[in-house]
Amino acid sequence: MLMTIFFFNLVLAMVGITSIAAIMNRTSSLSNMDYSTVVRVYELLALVDGFLVIVMMPTLTAGGICHEREKNTFDTLYVSGISASSIIMGKLMAALSIVMTIVVSTLPLLSLAFVFGGIRYLTLIAMVAILFVHAAYIGSMSLAFSAYAKTITFSITGSYAAIICTSVGTVVMCYLFNAVGMGFRWLYYILLFNPAYTLVVFIFRQVGDDRAVSFLHRFCGLPDSGFVIDNWSAVSISVQLIVTAALIIIAMSGISIYPRRCRNK
């Protein structure tokens, strides 16, 4: 765990310091400073953090239940008295604690943006919060696969396939629909389920880059304005939280052998 934190921060530090060095070099050669490039450092580091969450969570959760079954520890765990909800939430919280520990450990590096200003501490806290929601969303997806998969290979493959479909597939689908002029405006709102898209929009809004947000929306066929568009992050987070809850319930059903019943008095 410590080595993972160290190496991840090392990579992030190299990216951050290289970016800052490039900015300083450009400033000294041009004798003027473009402060907007500083926030690009924050954007880059925040997106790397987001990428970490998307890649790491399935690794930590996809084997949660099926690995127990393969190792023959599931039966004794189930009969021990721990409820299905505790098992699922325990696996999810364990994975979240690892990923969020790594994310929080990168905050000092993200704070490099404070050197030149433009980013507030609340920005970082909001970024961590949204990463937590995305981590829970992706983790619950993987746990749902794990609860039903017979082997860990199938679970990991299924989890990554689902995440790729959600994160990349939805963007590709919306772009293609938009390119060929397909109707059904509501179809483009499938991007509300895309954690990567939501994170990018959120980060761009945080740094005030509304032009980039508009470009993204137009690229994917979304309208320029509207309640959902104007409050994209909040609406998307709400949708993803609802889906997370549903996936946790699905995962619990996958491991429950008997339906819950009330005691006959």
Add this chain to the structure above:
Amino acid sequence: MSNLIAEGVNVSLKGRNILKNITMTVQPGEVVLVSGCNGCGKTTLIKTLAGLIRPKSGDIEICGMHYGEKGIYKHVGYAPWRFGVYDSVKVFEYLVYYAAAGRLTGLMARKRIEHLLDVFEMTDRADDDVTELSAGMLQRLNIIRCILHNPEVLLFDEPLNCLDTAGRSLFSRCVKEDAQRGKSIVISSHNLTQMENICTSVCFMKQGEIVFRNSLDHMLRENAGKSMVKIVLADSGQLQDAIRVLRPLDVVRTLSSRNNEILVNLKDSEGAFEDMLNIFLQHNIATLTFARENRTLEDIFNDYFEV
């Protein structure tokens, strides 16, 4: 009130009927041995009673509760025949984890774990990694984990696997003490000789059904001295003659010999013992011993399943 009641339990897995209309009750203090040939459904029965397999039909009641109700598992202890352990966990930590799962925490958990480790002679292994334990030690750990939270119903699947003589003795003592405390215990085992000293009733299974159930005392009394005859020949040179004389007899089911000893398993038949003795006298085969032998549980099992 029975601690364990199963009524009309049918279990189907992958389209095959594994358990058919299983009905059994286990009273407090009763130790039921479930035995049968390979593939008869013993493990499936134990897993179904432990709530790990949901029956297609039928009902299982544990201490007045049904599976699905909150808190039922605190009344059930299950020791599977095959189980895994977590990596990088010490024996003591492993037991603390399962004690906590069974709502046993703090000083009480610690004392209970220390007591059971002492009972099963594993105190010096408390700080060892569970993955470093031998198969026999793992089986002792399996048993400790099963009884750790003091459940009323104990389900053991082949508990004597990998246990040495000392381990078996410890298990036997532990089961008897728990039975005296009013627990209901179901043990699935092929080791009938050892189980004869532990169980109070016996259940034979065949092709997913319980085909025979009786108290052990009653079974052994019914079969005492019946149908087994031990012959010790005065002259070992007459062994072949004796076998030649015995083998064609209709009343002889099986025959085994070693040195000058012959063990004859007779079919239930009036006067078989006397007929055999007369034949020996007619053929002048001298014997030192010609006596009925008490039948063991294994003999009864072999007879029942015609092994």
